[in-house]
Amino acid sequence: MKSSRIIPRICSLVIALALICATIVGCASQKDVLILDERLMLLERQNQELQRQNSDMQKLVQKELAVVGETSQTTETTLRSKYATLGAQMDTLQEDSRRLSGRLEEIEYQLNQKLATFEKDHQKIDELSLQSAKLEKRLMEIEQYLNLGSGGPKPTAGVPSKSDAAGSPDKSTTDDQLYNEAKQAYDKGSLDKARQGFQQLIKTFPKSANADNAQFWIGESYYREKWYEKAILEYQTVIEKYPNGNKVPAAMLKQGLSFLALGDRSNARLILKELEKKYPNSNEAKVAATKLTEF
Template sequence: MELEKQNRELLKVNQDMLRAKENISSRVDGLDQTRRDDELALRGQYAGLAAQMQRQQEASQMLSGRLEEVEYLLKQKLGRFEENQVKNRQRMDRMATDTAAVQKRLDSIDQYLNLEGAKAQKPKTPVSSSAAAPRPASDQALYLEAKKSFDAGNLEAARNGFEKLITGYPTSPQADNAQFWIGETYYREKWYEKAILEYQKVIEKYPYGNKIPAALLKQGLAFLNIGETNNARLVLKELVAKHPSTNESKIAKQKLESL
């Protein structure tokens, strides 16, 4: 009996040990599976992060390349703009020099003709020293008379009238208008180089006058008429930038779109 009892106890112990072993084995297997799952998850996350970093690096390289390209293009445009400005100034200087030379020759011719006329003409009666000097016309009268000559197509008379107004009344409210119309007389005569110089006087001498937009527009068109497209584009762009709400600006935009 005692032996049988011991055998039963021993069998029970063996069964308990077997169950404990199975339980431990099951738990170990569960831990191994959890570890493998965690490892797979970590590998997936690492792969995702690596791919994301690769994409970000590629995007950064692409952006850097684009920025370098834009910087290069801007430097090129700036260089061309500065070069055009230098050429424009040189061209304007040459035109001013040429115009001054032509004007000097014309003045010499006028002086010669006046001297010859004075020699040939003898006064029939002496002029009384007590005669009253003619009363000078007002700036408004000079302007209206010169504008009337311009509208009639008498460009030389108009030009002389406007120049007389500017000389006699340099601070007149009509001075900037007169200067603009002087440019218009040359423009109508298709002497575009001279017109450009006269429009420039409007821009420089009367920066706050109401003829600035018109002077810029006509100066740009004059450049186009002599084939100076780059200079025309610069002038028209300046007009659009500085006077965007004017009718001249709208015309300049349309002209720029066609260039």
């Protein structure tokens, strides 16, 4: 832009100088004038060439600027599109993350609920197992104490047993007499003597109609002494050995009460419910029903 303005000025100065020289000298030759004209024309052509180049340069610059602008706009559009796509993907990922988080919390809650239920059931099983183990241990101790596996406790050598000390009943003694004598001893509170009489009756007259009653009163004697473990075993003998006897409901009731006295409510409940089921019309079943309401 500056060169296109400077060159015409130079030409004007040159012409002016030439005219000044011609005026001053007044003797400029024709040859000098031609030389100056040629130089002036040369300068004009150079100026025109420079103007053309300048114009071409401006067009080229404008073209490049247009290309750069289009490229910049395209790049900006592309970047905006990619940014929008990335934003949409981020929103989708966040939504998936929230959905998965909610699902995980739900699963965790369900697992905690099942775990709590499992722990409660496991605790109940442990309690039942512990009760069963205690009962088995208690029964084993009773059996060991009584030496049931070898036919009952053995008397010490040289010392007569209670049955020997009492002596064998006379052959003329009947089962009714033995039963009545043992029952009288029981009613008077002579529990050891009563047990000996009932045991002698069962041994001597195993087919007697009084045998199941005698076995029941043996259990009752231990119940009165609050030896509930032993009473439970004697009542069980009534139930198993005399299943058709009239003392089975009473034996079941007192067996349940014995467990209750020991604090074993689970076994007491089972036995009393079984009594209600098997003998629903008995007086013992009514007592059992009343006891069950107290649990």
